[in-house]
Amino acid sequence: MKNRLLLASLLGIFFLSSCAVIRQGEVGVKSRFGKLSDTSLDAGLVGFNPFTTRVIKVPIRTVNQEIRLPLPSKEGLTIESEISILYSIEKNKVPFILEDIGENYERVLILNVFRSAAADITAQYMAKDMHSGMRSEIEKEIQERMHESLRQRGFVVERVLMKSINLPTELSRAIERKLKAEQEAQQMEYILERERKEAERRKIEAEGTREAQKILAEGLVREIIELRSIEAFRELANSPNTKIIITDGKTPYLINSQK
Template sequence: MNTELTQSPKKMNLNFVVTSIFIVLLIVIAGLNSFASVQYGHVGLYKTFGKLNDDILGPGIHLKLPFVQTVIQVNTQVTKAETDTSASSKDLQPVSTHVAVNYSVNKSAAFNLMNNIGGNFDTVIISPAIQEIVKEVTAKYPAEDLIAKRDVVAGEISDHLTKRLAKYDLIVNDINIVNFKFSDAFNQSIEAKQVAQQQALKAENDLKRIEIEAKQKIAQAQAEAESLKLKKQEITPDLVQFKQIEVQEKALEKWDGHLPSVTGGATPFIDLNSLSKK
């Protein structure tokens, strides 16, 4: 009887200790579950028993009901979505387009986005919208214009996509057409056309060069003829007489004092004395 009485307080103490430890652990766990943090570049939403609350939580630590509430985070930073689209151009050329879209979530409308669409909005909304709009815009342009007017095409796709995603509180920050891929036959035709254009340009340049050289020769000949004409205009009777005097003076300078045996003219002159001496 006494033994049972002595053991009973021991059991009570042990039960008290176990219960106390359990309560402390429960309090600690509850305390740890009473806080939630929202990362930088995100906003948070309370979720209570599966129902979203429209209160928007900024980055930082927030209180919540333990075991009842959770805080889901929505990324509001600029995110990139890449999509490959197959379509046909206006001239029915098959074209594959690789598009990269930078988008972000409107912070103030994060509740509407998550409540109406959910966290997989990139695959549910963005990717299908990109593919549909790229096909629609691509069909407006011939294949060659898709290459030559890439910026115009990208701008039109951006305008349509911005309007489409604005309905879901998504913001289009930028769009890039990474690549257009055409059939091998079309690529070969483009290459052949470029070669023909280069050859035609070379022939045109050669023709211009020949024309310029011909004009230069004509101009040179005209200048020479004009120069000769001016020289002829400068010759006067006085100038001719002056030149004759110069020639005679040079001849006298070279004369050795002996007359020639025979001189020409209408009546030839013969120096008989000179001949007899010889």
């Protein structure tokens, strides 16, 4: 009985050790006596002889590799950075990658290509550019440079993201001062433009008032003045108060009034 249990246990261990589970987002490649298979294995349960063969699993989903790297700038400064590389592997190229580069393809190839591309690109830009709106342009250029080197070998570089850029303290302060000065200049320009528009509005308003007064003055001819005098005499005549009026017959002048 004990022998049967021992035999069953050994068979169970052998069975488990001769199976491999390939998960979704992975492919497997069998290596028999060190020789790689030309085809890859899809997700699922895979059987193999553990004494002669092993299954190498390689992810084909998008991989996020984060790297801390000092980058050179155009003016010769060293910029500490944290950058993410998003890449994936073409399924049909997995056996070739394992045979040509090995299982440490990320360290051997991808990271070295990235360091070279990143240094070449950032050396063409000023340090302040990495901290401004040009960051996306730098990311794109690094991605394109890596794509040129890696695509033929089965790697797809999807994105390069500069997550953080740490400028030297003095440079960072200088950039902040410059940005503050630019904001103040923009604010002053806005105030000046507003004052110019207000002055123009007042000028137009004054010109309109002057033009109205000119038209009114031109309209005060002798006949209109006499008509206004007659209307004034009529209003005085209708008033019940006692009045003393001195007039030349044209314009009235009231010198006294009492009830």
